[in-house]
Amino acid sequence: MAKRETKAELKARVDHVLAALDQEYGTEYVCYLNHETPWQLLIAVIMSAQCTDARVNIVTADLFKKYDSIEKFANADLKELENDIHSIGFYHMKAKNIISCCRDLVTRFGGEVPGTMEELTSLAGVGRKTANVIRGNIYNEPSIVVDTHVKRISRKLGFAKAEDPEKIEMELMKVLPKEHWILWNIQIITLGRSICFARSPKCKECFLREYCPSADQ
DNA sequence: AACTCGGGGCA
């Protein structure tokens, strides 16, 4: 952008971007992580930190057969669980956090996954990103999931300029219509995996090209 | 704010 755009201009551009995302990816909401229950989603998201959903899904297929309840995880042997999730990386910390998290779910929350940011982030291995996935998916709360894709693409589109994920969240809350938040998250992640790569993005093929100040060419 | 944890994918 040559000159600073006004709030009205930004809002108009946001609307165009949302419409383009809807047209390209559709409005059907799909969660990438395999889960049948809230606690399974929680554990899957904890494991998804810094690795792809596809790899998490490979692990969870067997994992949720072996550990078919929160209590099984809460009483799991650390070394054994580490081995069970060995292929996803950061397995030591994640295994330790999963056990600690599930013990808390049993002792503090009656075996249920809580729904507030404070409660969720008090659990081991759960930060704002994971908490917002749960709030959005399980509790249908308006929640912006700021991962590296959302962070990068929000910066490129000029929707948020902060570096701190929590501040990005706040900036996006001001810009985006909240009924779109969950869908927007999924669409942005899809865009990030298919076109808007961190390195060598395919701007020429991007359907948001005309709305993106950072597009090449 | 910087550092650590980690294996898999890909050039």
Added chain:
DNA sequence: TGCCCAGAGTT
């Protein structure tokens, strides 16, 4: 080989 990747915890 080297570099990147859907984060969170600790100092």
